[in-house]
Amino acid sequence: MFPIPIQKRPLINRISYKILVPVSLFIWLIPLLGIMLTSIRGLGDITAGNYWGMPSEFLLFSNIKEVFQNTPMLTYIINSFKITIPTVIGAVAISCMTGFALASYKFKANLFIFFTFIAGNFVPFQILMIPVRDLTFQMGLYDTVTGLVLFHVAFQTGFCTLFMRNFIKALPNELFEAARIDGTSEFNIFLKIVVPLTRPAIAALSVLIFTFIWNDFFWATVLIQGQHAMPITAGLKSLNGQWVTVYHLLSAGSIMAAVPPVIMFFLMQKHFIAGLTLGASKG
Template sequence: MFPTPIERTSIVTRSAYRIILPASLILWLIPLLGVMLTALRGPGDITAGNLWGLPSQWMFLTNMHDVFTNTPMFDFIINSFKITVPTMIGAVALSCMTGFALAAYQFKGNLLLFFIFVAGNFIPFQILMIPVRDLTFQLGLYDTVTGLVMFHVAFQTGFCTLFMRNFIRALPHELFEAARIDGASEFTIFWKIVLPLTRPAIAALCVLIFTFIWNDYFWATVLIQGQHAMPVTAGLKSLNGQWIAAYHLISAGSIVAAIPPVLMFFIMQRHFIAGLTLGANKG
């Protein structure tokens, strides 16, 4: 293990580590702690400049109540789910198929198609913005959840295909051959052999896509205009304009917006990190 395990170092280093570790964690989390603390306060504390002391009034519930009753925050959250969950299902389903096709079959243009999917991942969104907005208009889907989902599914298919193809390729190819000799159709191989084996990859992709799409801001501003279809990121920004200097409400709203991906991350942590660090340990 590198660096030297702390148990094997001198007592001085060990004690220093024991102090520095929590201290650095607190320092690192200060921005987030600040938000949490502020969400507990009333407006009085903020104008009085009491940012780090104990709140003079504990108003967390009042703030939350304010956020949910005086703003469409509840609708924003629902919209975010309506955008995120179908995208997650759509992109993962499509990429199971594309990934399988690119991993299990050799045909002319295989690698080229794969590289196109990969390259699509890295392009700047701005090069897609005008045509995609135009296309969404023409389909009559501008300013709707469906229009946004359609684009997200298409775009995320690129990343998911990269992921799935590499995962399926690492499976033992003899499995497919054996099944073929037993007379299994190609579809049976996909359904009965590949899909059950890719379950960890599917889980990893689901958490990643959930987080990416939940946190999307750009496409929500390009393809959505009204609050009726707006996800929570764009909604928060629009509320920010109304809540001038109402930092206790901004903080409460930010916390609400962050909870779903944070929960997802803590519950599915292993899958999340396995997905994110794909490729960081090979080559």
């Protein structure tokens, strides 16, 4: 265990540690606490510059109501789901297949393809921007949820393949061999053996991709222009320009944007962290 467990330390250390932890947590979360506090304030507090004192009114729900009534926030949230969920399903499904192919078959181009996926995953978005936008135009999918989803699926396939391939590779190969000897077809090996065994990886990938896509701002800006298909990140950005002086509404909107991934994270924490830290503990 490193560092030495605090329980083995002198009392004074133990007490100061127990004080230090909540204090540092509070400092760490100040930005988020600030925005939460602001989201329950009324306009009065904002104009009076009361940002850190007790809110003079508790208006969270009326602020949220105002956001929903005066802005297309509801559409934005629905769009975010419409973009995120199909992307998660698509990317995970495709990468199960690519991951399986790269993990359990030997062929010449294997490593090359694998590294291509990895390399593509690190590419700066800007180098893809203009061609992807043009391509989406030509397919008639510009400014549609479908167009954005297609790109997201394609791009996320890079990361997901890396993830899945490493996961499947770590599965005992004997399982597949035994099934082959029993005459199970390759497709059935995939469906009946690989998919059930990769469930934890699928769960981890799903939460990760959900968060990545939900929080995507760049591609939403590049491939979407109208409110009808705009996800919440890009929507918030446009409200940011409109609401420069009404921080309480902007805060309420920001919180709405943050809630789904946060819920996702707390529900699926184990998988989320397992996904993010893949490779952090082994060479």
